[in-house]
Amino acid sequence: MTVTTLAVLVLLLPFLGAAASLLLGKRAPGFAQPLAVLPTAAAFVLAAIVAVRQGSGPATDSAHRLTPTGSVPIDIALHLDGFAVLIAVLVGLVATCVQLYSTGYLRDDPRYVSYSALVAIFTSAMFLVVYTGDVMVLLVGWEIMGICSYFLVGHYWETEAARSASIKAFLVTKLGDVPFLIGLFALATDAGTFRINGILTAATHGELHHPTLIALLLLAGVAGKSAQFPLHTWLPDAMAGPTPVSALIHAATMVAAGIYFVARLLPVFETSAAAMAVLAVMAAVTMIGSGLAALAQDDIKRVLAYSTIGQLGYMAGALAVGDRSAAVFHLLSHGAFKALLFLAAGSLIHAAGTNSLAAMSRMDGLGKRAEDAMWTMGIALAALAAIPPFSGFFSKESVLRAAEHASGGHTAHIPSAVGWTVLVAGLVTAVLTAAYATRLFLLAFRGQGAQVPDHGRDPAVMNVVLWVLAIPTLGFGMVSLVPKVFDLPAWFDGEELAPTLVTSVLGVGLALVGVVTMYGAWQATAARRRTPAEAVVAASAAAAEPALVEEAALELPPAGKAADPGDPGRLLLGPLHRPAAAGFHLDAVYSALFVRPVLAAASLVRFLDREVIETYVRGTGAAPRLLGAIVRRTQTGNVQTYLSVLLAGSVVLAVLVAVGA
Numbered sequence: 001m002t003v004t005t006l007a008v009l010v011l012l013l014p015f016l017g018a019a020a021s022l023l024l025g026k027r028a029p030g031f032a033q034p035l036a037v038l039p040t041a042a043a044f045v046l047a048a049i050v051a052v053r054q055g056s057g058p059a060t061d062s063a064h065r066l067t068p069t070g071s072v073p074i075d076i077a078l079h080l081d082g083f084a085v086l087i088a089v090l091v092g093l094v095a096t097c098v099q100l101y102s103t104g105y106l107r108d109d110p111r112y113v114s115y116s117a118l119v120a121i122f123t124s125a126m127f128l129v130v131y132t133g134d135v136m137v138l139l140v141g142w143e144i145m146g147i148c149s150y151f152l153v154g155h156y157w158e159t160e161a162a163r164s165a166s167i168k169a170f171l172v173t174k175l176g177d178v179p180f181l182i183g184l185f186a187l188a189t190d191a192g193t194f195r196i197n198g199i200l201t202a203a204t205h206g207e208l209h210h211p212t213l214i215a216l217l218l219l220a221g222v223a224g225k226s227a228q229f230p231l232h233t234w235l236p237d238a239m240a241g242p243t244p245v246s247a248l249i250h251a252a253t254m255v256a257a258g259i260y261f262v263a264r265l266l267p268v269f270e271t272s273a274a275a276m277a278v279l280a281v282m283a284a285v286t287m288i289g290s291g292l293a294a295l296a297q298d299d300i301k302r303v304l305a306y307s308t309i310g311q312l313g314y315m316a317g318a319l320a321v322g323d324r325s326a327a328v329f330h331l332l333s334h335g336a337f338k339a340l341l342f343l344a345a346g347s348l349i350h351a352a353g354t355n356s357l358a359a360m361s362r363m364d365g366l367g368k369r370a371e372d373a374m375w376t377m378g379i380a381l382a383a384l385a386a387i388p389p390f391s392g393f394f395s396k397e398s399v400l401r402a403a404e405h406a407s408g409g410h411t412a413h414i415p416s417a418v419g420w421t422v423l424v425a426g427l428v429t430a431v432l433t434a435a436y437a438t439r440l441f442l443l444a445f446r447g448q449g450a451q452v453p454d455h456g457r458d459p460a461v462m463n464v465v466l467w468v469l470a471i472p473t474l475g476f477g478m479v480s481l482v483p484k485v486f487d488l489p490a491w492f493d494g495e496e497l498a499p500t501l502v503t504s505v506l507g508v509g510l511a512l513v514g515v516v517t518m519y520g521a522w523q524a525t526a527a528r529r530r531t532p533a534e535a536v537v538a539a540s541a542a543a544a545e546p547a548l549v550e551e552a553a554l555e556l557p558p559a560g561k562a563a564d565p566g567d568p569g570r571l572l573l574g575p576l577h578r579p580a581a582a583g584f585h586l587d588a589v590y591s592a593l594f595v596r597p598v599l600a601a602a603s604l605v606r607f608l609d610r611e612v613i614e615t616y617v618r619g620t621g622a623a624p625r626l627l628g629a630i631v632r633r634t635q636t637g638n639v640q641t642y643l644s645v646l647l648a649g650s651v652v653l654a655v656l657v658a659v660g661a
Helices: 003-024 029-054 082-105 112-131 135-153 160-191 196-204 211-225 234-240 243-251 254-264 266-270 273-296 300-320 324-352 371-384 391-407 416-445 460-480 501-524 533-540 546-551 568-581 583-634 639-660
Strands: 060-067 074-080
Touching: 003 029, 003 060, 003 074, 003 082, 003 112, 029 082, 029 112, 074 082, 074 112, 074 135, 074 196, 082 112, 082 243, 082 254, 082 324, 082 460, 112 135, 112 243, 112 254, 135 160, 135 211, 135 234, 135 243, 135 254, 160 196, 160 211, 160 234, 196 266, 211 254, 211 266, 211 273, 234 243, 234 300, 243 254, 243 300, 243 324, 254 266, 254 300, 254 324, 266 273, 273 300, 273 416, 273 568, 273 583, 300 324, 300 391, 300 416, 324 371, 324 391, 324 460, 371 391, 371 416, 371 460, 391 416, 391 460, 391 501, 416 501, 416 568, 501 568, 568 583
Parallel strands: none
Antiparallel strands: 060 074
8 A cells, every 4th residue: 555545544544433433332332442442543553654654755745636616726635744644653642542541441431432432533633634735624624623622521511610611622722713714714825725835835935925914813723722822721621521531632632733733834934033923922921821820730630731731832932943843852752741641640530539639648558559650650740840861851952952042043034032032931941840740749649648548440451551651751752862763853854853961951950950849848838738537538539430530529629729738839839829820810811801791792782682673573563463453343244334334435535536626
């Protein structure tokens, strides 16, 4: 088979598996899990074969004209290069691990069939985004992911949190998708084509007439999809969905789509210095703000959600300084260790019976109860904190290296101020990331208090998946920078990715500062975390099944209010803790600026419809009814009366004629 044929199979297999699962899953329950796992696993294997056969050679293009449009044509096109095929391997790996993990995590969920089908469709849509060579076809996959995320985040639709989170995720991302669609049409109009190759050629030769406007419109969609400031608020709330869904959305699919899009069309954005400056500021605010917010969260999944936002900010920062290789390197590295973090968090939630770090900090023996989760989460948190030799160190340092290079004015079309913005924000975020990663590990696995309740052991498949994802978390960074093993730069733009001495020393040094500072704060607040055993038992009481644990796990404190006086993050943040815990009240700002005016306008429209328009309609109907009532009274059924009226009328007419004459 040709590479393009294999790529088409990669696109179709998860979708066909989803269709078969929906048709047969409920009639033959024994086929539900195989139909969920095998097509996605087969797609992953084929994606790996495509990557090996494509390699770092010239891109493979294939296209078929969809239909004549009368203006700019739309093609069903494939564009396979080293960049695309590696992202596809990551998508296949994470999706397969999520499907395997879900067979144990949601084994007793009555909606497992529809859940697994949606995950498969979601995966197929991301493959479409990665492989396509036409931006309109990319938009199809982009929107399918948005629809699937709505249903997956709202999987536990019985709960108010899940319903609200799914609606919020859908509306916020659509808010960015509207200007994104306009930007795509404007881009195609200037370039004369929807084909990515043609667009890049037009951008390179300066044929785009409105580069700044187009780039800013496209960035709005990217900000929504990849949860960048100011459209990032949907992502922490999306934690109301099942943990495997969080791993899928946060690691390799939906939030990665925006970064992938900018990386694919980077020459378009580089034509506008203003757009690159906006991207840099957006990335810097996202990195620092999310790091502060993560330090104040009590829900373990919300900590990881804010960490995802921050790491996406690193990728956006690398793109802002014009280094696609560093951005994609961190995207690949982050995909592995973030999927591991979320899936390990799912095992931890099952063992503890709660999402709350405050409750976990008062439990003894949680690490022994979930030993696999403890070790694998420790590995992933070290990668997140960019501690060598884990993969996160190499990929994050490549971003800092790119920012340092741009800050010296050595990158064409990138102002040095943009480089300094990304570099300073990246270094500050390095301290914050190491601090909240350390906080999460200490509160979760070094608690003291009552013995952890026994909710039963996790299915073996869940632990196996954790260790599978630990492999790239441990070795991807080192292996990818050894040319004789896997020359990663050759798969991208050929740019150097190895960290420099300056950025390595700064990055690791600041990370260690964050670790040591958080450890000291944890020690200082140890006495405040000692509470009676009854409080721990009450906080951790939950059902044995992981899905039920997550659905009814916690009565979390309202956003913005302190959950635990013994929280080391509260000690370090001081007066910033309350606003950081509430996401700096951006939701309240949006509610005041947008939600309340829209609701008020809706109330006004409803009032006008009911009290004005309906009154007018009722009035126009009342006149004919009144006339009909009068006419009805004259219909007595007496022939003599009718003849008398006819005679009287004739006399009146005769008189009128005579008078008129």
